[in-house]
Amino acid sequence: MYEEEFGKIDEELQKLYLQTNAKVVFLVDKNGQLIASAGETHDIDTTSLASLTAGNIAATGGIARLLGEKEFTILFHEGEKDNIHISLIGQRIILVVIFDSRSSLGLVRLRVKKVSEALTKIFTDITAKSDREKSEGKIDESPFAEISDEDIDNLFR
Amino acid sequence: MSFINYSSREINCKIVYYGPGLCGKTTNLQYVYKKTNPDQKGKLISLATETERTLFFDFLPLALGDIKGFKVRFHLYTVPGQVFYAASRKLILKGVDGVVFVADSQIERMEANIESLDDLRINLAEQGYDLDKLPYTVQYNKRDLPNVAPVDNMNKLLNPRNIPFFEAVAVTGPGVFETLKNVAKQVLVELKKHY
Ligand SMILES: Nc1nc2c(ncn2[C@@H]2O[C@H](COP(=O)(O)OP(=O)(O)O)[C@@H](O)[C@H]2O)c(=O)[nH]1
Ligand SMILES: [Mg+2]
Numbered sequence: 001m002y003e004e005e006f007g008k009i010d011e012e013l014q015k016l017y018l019q020t021n022a023k024v025v026f027l028v029d030k031n032g033q034l035i036a037s038a039g040e041t042h043d044i045d046t047t048s049l050a051s052l053t054a055g056n057i058a059a060t061g062g063i064a065r066l067l068g069e070k071e072f073t074i075l076f077h078e079g080e081k082d083n084i085h086i087s088l089i090g091q092r093i094i095l096v097v098i099f100d101s102r103s104s105l106g107l108v109r110l111r112v113k114k115v116s117e118a119l120t121k122i123f124t125d126i127t128a129k130s131d132r133e134k135s136e137g138k139i140d141e142s143p144f145a146e147i148s149d150e151d152i153d154n155l156f157r
Numbered sequence: 158m159s160f161i162n163y164s165s166r167e168i169n170c171k172i173v174y175y176g177p178g179l180c181g182k183t184t185n186l187q188y189v190y191k192k193t194n195p196d197q198k199g200k201l202i203s204l205a206t207e208t209e210r211t212l213f214f215d216f217l218p219l220a221l222g223d224i225k226g227f228k229v230r231f232h233l234y235t236v237p238g239q240v241f242y243a244a245s246r247k248l249i250l251k252g253v254d255g256v257v258f259v260a261d262s263q264i265e266r267m268e269a270n271i272e273s274l275d276d277l278r279i280n281l282a283e284q285g286y287d288l289d290k291l292p293y294t295v296q297y298n299k300r301d302l303p304n305v306a307p308v309d310n311m312n313k314l315l316n317p318r319n320i321p322f323f324e325a326v327a328v329t330g331p332g333v334f335e336t337l338k339n340v341a342k343q344v345l346v347e348l349k350k351h352y
Contacts, residue, residue: 031252032232033169047199047218051232055204055213058248147224147349155221155229155345156338 005126006036009119013038016115020108022099023082027119028053030092039098049096053086057094076105087112090120167228170344171252172337175277176259177269178210178238181298184327185259186217186233189337192330193219211237214249221341231341238273247280255292255344256281257336259327260315262297262305270315292343295322296336301329 009027017025017038024044026037032054034046060072075086085097085108095116097108174182183203190201199218206212215235220228236246258277260270278288295316297308308324316322321339325332 029252031171033171033252045200047230047232048202048216051216051218052202055248058251059213059245062244062248145349147345151224152342152345155224155341 002126002129005122005129008122009036010038012115012118012122016097016111020097020099020111021103022097022108024096024098026050026096028094028096030054030057030094035093044098053094053096057086057088085109085112087116089116090123093119093123095119165228166226167230168224168348169230169232170254170341170348171232171234172255172257172340172344173249173253174233174235174257174259175246175273176238176298177261177266177273178240180238180259180261180266180270180273181325181327182235182238182259183211183215185257185296185298185325185333185336186215186235188327188330188333189219189233190217192334197221210239211235212242213237213245224345229345231337231344233337243276243280246276247283250280250284250286253281253284253286253291254347255294255340256288257294257296257340258315259296259298260311262299262311262324263302264304264306267306267311267314270311274315289318292340292347293320294336294340294343295320296325296332297322298325298327298332300324300332301326 013025013027013036016022022039024037024039024041026041026046026049027035028050029035032051034050037046056075060075064071071088071091073088077084077086082098082100083105085099085105087095089095095112097112099108174185176182186201190198197220202216203211204213204215214237217233219231219233221231222229234249236242236249256277258274260266281288281291297311299305308322312319312322323332323336323339325336327333
């Protein structure tokens with residue numbers, strides 16, 4: 001992903017984190033990979049959380065299709081202390097907000113809606129940019145073009 | 158699709174262990190988990206029923222090391238094998254980078270192996286993947302049991318293209334890391350081609 005757009009995504013997450021008084025805010029792609037996060041991430045296993053969140057969205061999506069719905073775009077789980085608000089952005093990215101009594105569902109809903117619009121625009125820009133570069137035949141500068149067999153072998157020492 | 162995060166300088170790849178119920182997919186992950194350093198692995202998450210059968214998936218994130226300053230992480234998933242979990246199996250294949258097909262070597266499980274392999278092909282095709290073009294490794298598991306089919310026979314039935322295959326005993330370990338390394342290597346080579 002492009003550094004510039006990534007910076008914008010980070011900014012939006014940071015803003016959401018502060019405005020909602022949440023504990024953690026993070027973005028996951030539908031395959032369960034963490035894209036970005038903001039907040040108190042150090043005592044949370046974000047990798048596992050990302051995978052399970054994506055599994056949750058995938059399962060709920062399966063249920064939706066069985067019922068003839070396209071997708072359920074918002075999931076909310078309420079715990080004794082912490083709550084988790086999961087929403088689907090532009091049908092491809094998952095936004096997760098974990099919050100406790102310092103915040104409220106109403107506030108989270110409101111702010112998530114706002115930031116969703118901004119994030120949708122950023123992701124649309126990214127897609128457009130990458131399509132443009134592809135059509136211009138411009139190849140992404142990637143560190144992986146030059147992986148050697150030795151690099152790969154070294155991983156498995 | 159592998160996900161490269163330029164900001165945190167990470168690359169994440171998704172590997173799915175597929176195969177009939179009770180062939181040893183979960184056992185493969187458990188062995189990998191047991192044998193890796195604590196700083197390399199995340200939690201092994203098993204969404205299982207009370208009788209330990211995989212209900213949705215098992216998940217194990219592994220950080221193997223760095224390539225060109227990027228942290229390389231493999232996300233290992235297993236699918237539930239039982240026929241009635243077809244819908245869950247499809248979901249787990251989304252965004253897959255590499256597949257391990259774990260076959261149960263016991264003669265009486267050949268039918269189930271073939272059925273599961275067909276199911277894999279179909280489910281991949283539904284997501285727009287072609288098994289013949291994906292990084293893919295075959296494992297013949299439970300070689301310790303007395304009633305196993307000869308490897309030649311298994312190759313004929315399950316591996317007509319003669320891709321890399323490994324004999325394994327997932328409960329005690331032989332073949333487990335060989336399988337993982339082989340598929341991981343293929344994933345990285347693929348990455349090199351496409352990025
Ligand atoms: N003898 C033997 N048993 C195995 C081997 N691998 C797995 N098992 C056993 O087979 C059963 C099913 O394994 P599991 O990993 O849960 O299968 P899964 O349904 O594919 O996830 C368990 O009782 C395992 O201990 C093996 O290599 N040899
Ligand atoms: Mg299992």
